[in-house]
Amino acid sequence: MIVHVAALSENRAIGIDGDLPWKISADLKHFKSLTVNKCIIMGRKTFESLPSALPKRTNVVITRDTNYQAPGAHVFTSIEQAIDFCQNESSDDIMIVGGAEIYKQTLDRAARLYLTIIHTNVKGDAFYPEFENQFTLVDKKDAEENGFHFSFCTFDRK
Numbered sequence: 001m002i003v004h005v006a007a008l009s010e011n012r013a014i015g016i017d018g019d020l021p022w023k024i025s026a027d028l029k030h031f032k033s034l035t036v037n038k039c040i041i042m043g044r045k046t047f048e049s050l051p052s053a054l055p056k057r058t059n060v061v062i063t064r065d066t067n068y069q070a071p072g073a074h075v076f077t078s079i080e081q082a083i084d085f086c087q088n089e090s091s092d093d094i095m096i097v098g099g100a101e102i103y104k105q106t107l108d109r110a111a112r113l114y115l116t117i118i119h120t121n122v123k124g125d126a127f128y129p130e131f132e133n134q135f136t137l138v139d140k141k142d143a144e145e146n147g148f149h150f151s152f153c154t155f156d157r158k
Contacts, residue, residue: 002083002109004096005034006128007116007150013124014100018049021122026145030152031097034114038095039086041106046098047073058089062102079105100126107131113155118148134158 007027008014015021036056044063053059053072060082061070068075076082079102086094096106107129115128135155142151 001093001111002096002106003034003093004103004106004110004113004115005031006098006103006113007031007118008128009118009120009122009124011121011124012127012130013122014098014103014128015049015126016122016124018045021124022118022146022148024116024118024145024148024150026143027116027150030114030116035095035097038092039089040095040097041079041082041086041102042097043099043102044068044070046102058086060086083109100128104129107134111157113153115153115155116150117153118150120148131155 006014009021013021039058039060040054041060041062044061047061047070059073061073061075062079062082063075064077066077074085076085083094096102096110113131113135134157136158137153138156139154140151
């Protein structure tokens with residue numbers, strides 16, 4: 001199953017200047033619990049925003065640059081190649097972890113979304129695509145940290 005994992009504000013912002021618009025350790029722990037021991041697919045900019053390849057995960061990077069090197073990760077030039085690689089690596093869920101363009105290009109293939117919805121509007125330069133007409137909320141847990149109210153939500157395809 002192809003699954004999205006993202007944190008977004010109510011105005012759909014997921015990033016600004018190559019970073020998250022918030023610091024919420026509970027969301028990072030949630031992200032880790034969902035993705036550890038899984039194949040994670042991300043775009044080049046998302047990979048470059050990380051300190052290194054994420055441990056205990058098969059890191060897969062998509063870029064148009066055929067000469068791109070991503071230490072600790074497998075690099076592909078198409079989403080199809082990346083998904084095929086992950087399907088051959090494991091029978092487990094394939095986790096799409098960003099950024100905006102990769103989410104947009106894979107939304108129609110996703111069966112489930114794990115979205116942390118931050119209940120505020122923030123400035124951003126990367127945004128999550130509209131999904132509400134294709135998915136149904138199946139689980140929601142509310143939380144608060146660092147002055148942010150947020151919900152861990154699970155959506156399944158209608």
